[in-house]
Amino acid sequence: MSQTTPRIAPLQPPYAPDIAGQFDRIMRGAPPLVLFRVMAGNARAWEKFRAGNLLDRGPLSLREREIAIDRTCARTGCEYEWGVHVTTFAEAAKLTDEQVRATVRGAATEACWSEAEQALIAAVDALHERATLSETEFADLSAHHDEAKIFEIILLCGFYRTVSYLANGLALPLEGKAARFPR
Template structure:
């Protein structure tokens, strides 16, 4: 991790049994992320945060979900969460190195995306910039995604905007093994 100290000290092991069980479920035997250990300093915050997770099998594919999350984090300058997601999910989501790079450095019209993915990225960008979608942006999204998928897209954008606020606002140190933003 980087040498920057977070603004709220994360919990250190040993963790209370119920929290250790939750960490084990989420992390599948790996040490819990600094983000999780920091949020868990408040039982209420941890309960609310962990109940709002959208990493289960929802109406979007893993690839679609990760494109959204990576773009939200990139637009919010959240290298912490972007790096965690790229490291854990990019390969399984079949994101190429050019696509991973594009989530940070290119527009929604980048040649590496198909039309449905361009619509996702354009929606993320619009929500980031204006907290809404124009009628034409919404229609472009609906050309490729049904109502349930569209709601999931909006919820993912909002949830990961919150994660971005948490990671950036708390100045969480980057995880040692997580990817870093590409440079120009």
Template sequence: MSRIAPLEPPYAPDIQQQFDRIMRGAPPLMLFRVMARHARAWDKFTAGSLLDRGPLTLREREIVIDRTCALNACEYEWGVHVATFAGPAQLNADQIRATVRGDADAACWSAAEQAMIAAVDALNHRVTLSDAEFAALSAHFDADKILEIMLLCGFYRTVAYLANGLALPLEAKAARFPAA
């Protein structure tokens, strides 16, 4: 169980509507139920407005999220995203594994994906990009996409703080980190 108790059904109509919008009919995640129990936290969490697609393709978005979650040891959120989006994002088994166990220059990634993963790694390890890393990213992505990559890294690092700090139990249908 979570260190902070989650909201239990039945949910208030406005919360149910938000869960339905975010989860598209699936039961709400434990993370959402914990956050929604605390109005200010839920409002701030959903105000991040990064729960939509934005300018990145689904594949690009999921690579950034999966890598950020893996770098922050957040198996909870990584597993939810892999189980839900790896198929639609066309991530194969080698690529899924590489989000956790691979280097940015792994052969399973395109040049654009390698630049993106190197940027995610830099942001998570050094909280900045070198001129060379920014130039490599700029060779493949416009300013809107670069900003979205940075925002997603920050948002999902926060998600990792929440999921890990709350000791959320892994969702039953979520993927698990690949073995070393």
């Protein structure tokens, strides 16, 4: 069933001059897509969407960010990027060995995750499997995360799916000191 209104309201004209200029550059004078109008309503998400870089400090905690990235990389079978992230950030993100393993081998409902983390992982899994969130999944995610965090989660999943495509598609060799998928 298709929704007629986005879950997060799109910008409506008249647009701020800088946003109007960005829309014009992207759309070449045609009306901006709803996707662009929704994204532009969150300045950070819009900037990152256009820039394609999510490695800076954003609205998610380091732990939330790394859970989303690790799970996305695991679901795409990207041991290269998963290993780099686990090696670099797992300790700082306070991910236990059990949790690191669960990013690859566990369900979203594993007891090692908090309720908020379970909702996050379920959202990552849904985006990977279906490229969307059900109403229930969106509601569960919204119960723990505000709009800025939801934008960031969706953007991270997409960005790291792209990174995974690159690493896997280019058959990058695993980094010597990077973690390996648990067997």
